[in-house]
Amino acid sequence: MDDSHSAAASEYLIRYGGDKYFQAAGGMFNTLFHSARGTIVTDVNGREYLDFTSGQMSATIGHNHPAIVEATRLAGEKAFHLFSGMIPEVVAQLAETLARDWLPGQLRRSMFVSTGSESNELALRIAKLYTGGYEVLALGGSWHGITSGAGAVSILGDRRGYGVPLAGVSMIPEADMYRPYLPGVDPEESALTVLELALKMFDMQTTGQGSAIIAEPVLSGGGVIVPPQSFLAALRKAADERGMLLIFDEAQTAFGRIGARTGAAHFGVTPDIMSLSKTLGGGLPIGAVATTATIEDTIHDRNFAYYTSHVSDPLAAEVGLAVLRTLEEERLIERANEMGEYMMAQLDALQQRHDVIGDVRGLGLLIGVELVSDRATKRPAHRLGPLATEKCLAAGLNVNIRRKAERGAVWRIAPPLTVSHDEIDQAIAIIDRSLADSLDELARTNTEL
Numbered sequence: 001m002d003d004s005h006s007a008a009a010s011e012y013l014i015r016y017g018g019d020k021y022f023q024a025a026g027g028m029f030n031t032l033f034h035s036a037r038g039t040i041v042t043d044v045n046g047r048e049y050l051d052f053t054s055g056q057m058s059a060t061i062g063h064n065h066p067a068i069v070e071a072t073r074l075a076g077e078k079a080f081h082l083f084s085g086m087i088p089e090v091v092a093q094l095a096e097t098l099a100r101d102w103l104p105g106q107l108r109r110s111m112f113v114s115t116g117s118e119s120n121e122l123a124l125r126i127a128k129l130y131t132g133g134y135e136v137l138a139l140g141g142s143w144h145g146i147t148s149g150a151g152a153v154s155i156l157g158d159r160r161g162y163g164v165p166l167a168g169v170s171m172i173p174e175a176d177m178y179r180p181y182l183p184g185v186d187p188e189e190s191a192l193t194v195l196e197l198a199l200k201m202f203d204m205q206t207t208g209q210g211s212a213i214i215a216e217p218v219l220s221g222g223g224v225i226v227p228p229q230s231f232l233a234a235l236r237k238a239a240d241e242r243g244m245l246l247i248f249d250e251a252q253t254a255f256g257r258i259g260a261r262t263g264a265a266h267f268g269v270t271p272d273i274m275s276l277s278k279t280l281g282g283g284l285p286i287g288a289v290a291t292t293a294t295i296e297d298t299i300h301d302r303n304f305a306y307y308t309s310h311v312s313d314p315l316a317a318e319v320g321l322a323v324l325r326t327l328e329e330e331r332l333i334e335r336a337n338e339m340g341e342y343m344m345a346q347l348d349a350l351q352q353r354h355d356v357i358g359d360v361r362g363l364g365l366l367i368g369v370e371l372v373s374d375r376a377t378k379r380p381a382h383r384l385g386p387l388a389t390e391k392c393l394a395a396g397l398n399v400n401i402r403r404k405a406e407r408g409a410v411w412r413i414a415p416p417l418t419v420s421h422d423e424i425d426q427a428i429a430i431i432d433r434s435l436a437d438s439l440d441e442l443a444r445t446n447t448e449l
C-alpha cells in the first residue's frame with residue numbers, strides 16, 4: 001500500500017461515510033483506489049475488485065468506456081464550459097435526443113445541471129412555480145439527495161442534527177412487497193390501502209398548497225423496493241386529483257439499469273417532471289430535468305430562474321450523448337434484462353442454500369438481496385450483512401449493504417450493464433463463500449445474526 005497517501009487521507013480528508021462500523025475497521029481511507037475500467041476497479045496496490053455497484057450506481061456502460069473518454073477529448077477540443085447564458089450546440093442535441101428517443105409521453109423540454117440532488121432541487125422548484133404551492137409528498141425510504149430541498153424529501157437520509165428541514169413535506173408509506181405495512185393482507189392491497197390512508201391524512205393536514213408528489217419508480221437506496229404498477233398509477237391519480245405534479249426521480253432507473261428506457265416506460269405511468277442524473281453521465285456528473293411544453297411555457301411566463309455555474313455545460317452534455325449512443329450501439333437495455341435474469345437465477349439458487357437470504361428482488365440489473373436471521377419473522381441480519389459485505393470486498397467484490405435499523409439488511413447489486421457471465425459467476429461464488437464464512441464466524445463467537 002502507498003502508506004504516505006493513506007496517511008494523508010486520514011490526516012487531511014473529512015470523513016463523510018457516517019458509518020462508524022466501517023471506520024472502526026480501518027475505514028474508508030484504509031485502501032486508496034487508483035483506476036477503473038469496465039467492471040473492474042483497481043486499488044493502489046494493483047488489487048482488482050469487481051465493482052457491482054457501478055461506482056455510485058452510475059457507470060452503467062462500464063467505467064471509463066472508450067466512448068466517454070472520446071467524448072471528454074472532444075469537449076476538450078471544443079469547450080468544457082461556457083457562460084451559462086450561452087447554449088452549446090451539443091446541449092441542444094442532447095435535449096433533442098432525449099425527447100425523440102428516450103422520454104415517454106409529453107416530456108420534451110430538458111435542462112441540464114450537475115448532480116442528482118440538484119436535478120431534484122430543480123424539479124421541485126419547477127413544480128412550486130407551476131402550481132403556486134409548496135407542499136410535497138415523498139415516499140418512505142426515499143433518497144433524492146443531500147441538498148436542502150432534495151434532503152427534505154429524502155426520508156432515508158440522516159435527518160438528525162442538521163437543523164430545520166423544509167416545511168410542507170409529508171410522507172407516504174412505500175409499497176414494500178416483502179414487508180407490507182399491513183400484516184396478513186396481500187402486499188399490493190396493503191400498499192394501496194395504506195396509500196389511501198396517507199392521502200386522507202394529507203388532505204386533512206394540507207394548507208391547500210400542494211405542489212408535487214416525488215417518487216423513485218424503484219426505491220433503490222431504500223432497499224431495492226419494486227412497487228406494483230397499481231401503486232405508481234395511484235400516485236399519478238392522487239397528484240392529478242390534487243392539482244399537484246408527479247415527479248419521478250429516475251436517477252438510477254432511467255437509461256437501461258432496470259431493463260427499460262425509463263421507469264416510467266416500464267410501469268406505464270408518465271410523470272409531469274422527470275429527474276435524471278447518475279445513469280445519464282455514466283460516471284461523470286450530470287443532472288437533468290425533463291418536463292412538458294405546457295409546464296415549461298407556463299413557468300417561463302412566470303420568469304422561471306435557475307442559474308448555476310455549470311448549467312448547460314458542454315462537457316457533461318457531450319458525455320451524456322456518448323452514453324445514450326453507447327446504450328443503443330451495444331444494445332445494453334436488452335443486455336440488462338438478459339444479464340439480470342442470469343444473475344437473478346443464480347441468486348435464487350443461492351437462496352435455496354442459504355436460509356439467511358430472505359428475499360431476492362429487482363428489475364433488470366438493479367437487484368436487492370435481503371438478509372434475515374429468520375425467514376419466518378424476517379428479522380434483519382444486521383450483523384451478518386456488514387460482515388459478509390466486508391468479506392466480499394476482501395475477496396474482490398464490491399457490493400453495497402443497506403442496513404438502516406428500520407429498513408433491513410439489503411445488498412444492493414448493480415453491476416455495469418456490460419457485465420459478463422464470467423464476472424457474474426465470480427461474484428456469485430464470492431457471495432456464497434462470504435456468507436458461509438460469516439455464518440461460521442458468527443456461530444463460533446455465539447453472536448446473533
Ligand code: PMP
Pocket residue numbers: 115116117118120143144145146216220221249250251252277278
Ligand atoms: N436520487 C436518487 C434516486 C439517488 O439514488 C441519488 C443518489 N444516491 C440521488 C437522487 C442524489 O444524487 P447525487 O448524489 O448525484 O446528488
